[in-house]
Amino acid sequence: MTPRDFALLAEEAYSAKPDIGDPNSASRAIVRQTAAGLVVAFPGTDNADCWGADFDVVPVAVPGMGDVHRGFLEAWQAIATQVTAAIGDQPVTFVGHSLGAAISLVAAASFTLAGKPPIAVYAFEPPRVSPNLTIRTLLSKVPVHLYKNGNDIVPDVPFGWNHAALLVHIGTPLLPLPNIRDHAIARVIQALAPAGTA
Template identity: 75%
Template sequence: MNARAFALIAQEAYSAKPDIGKADSASRAIVRQTDAGLVMAFPGTDNADCFAADFDVIPVPVPGAGEVHRGFLDAWRAISEPVLAAIAGRPVILVGHSLGAAIGIMAAMDMTLAGKPPVAVYAFEPPRVSPDLTIRTLLAKVPMHLYKNGNDLVPNVPLAWQHAGLLTKIGKPLLPFPNVRDHAIERVIAALSAQT
């Protein structure tokens, strides 16, 4: 499977009934068996609970991972037990868009700290997750595929914070300045389609 196929699963996470969590919360996921193996996908911001998680920007310490975004961590930890039970120790690929990308990164962090890292992370339009680089160091051996489309503003926030890996830039900017129009998962899929 390629990045576009994983982006399509990230898109499906918005409309499919969650396999884990509640549809009107920030903490939810779908589980899919694919040709590449088990995939856990987290949708992005589409309700008030999600916006609350996005704006809860207090850094909190996680032993072994440095400081991380409290809202993202809390959204992940609210479903971590059922997600890990669904995985049941099997290899898994974590996928998400926007807030879902950040939740996937938080999941990768906890799994790696537990000695059971994911096979890979596909994070589309991820916001920054930490004010320091400790999480990037922790996840250095996990294949991190972080994508930024055009001039999307979301991967630039919070300002002066760090990503858990290096960003791959895709797509042509819709506007010549930072914007949220380039953020849409449909635009990500179109940009990835143009590459194949």
């Protein structure tokens, strides 16, 4: 599967009925069997509970993970048991866009700490999940793919914090300055399309 295929799953997570979690919460996911194996995809911000998670920026110390964004951590913890049960012993890839990208990274860190690292993480337009580098170190042996489209500002926040891996820059900016218009999952999918296709 290509990065675009995983981005399409991140997009589907917004519109499909969640397989796990409450559709009106920040804590929800879809589970799909794909050509790459099992994928759990988390949608991004599209309701009030999601906004609450986004802005709950207080760092919380988690043993083995360092300081973690409290809103992202709590959104993951609310469904962690259900996701773990849905996965069982299967290898899994975590996918998400925006808030979902952040949750996918916290999920990957949690699974890695438990001795069950994911196959990979595909995080599109991820905000930063930690003010230190512990999660990056923890996930150093997991293929973590972080994508930033154009001049999207979301991957730059919280300011001064760190990403779990290096960002891959894609797409042509809609505006010359940091903006939110480049953030849309549809723009990410367009940027990841093969040359010569729409």
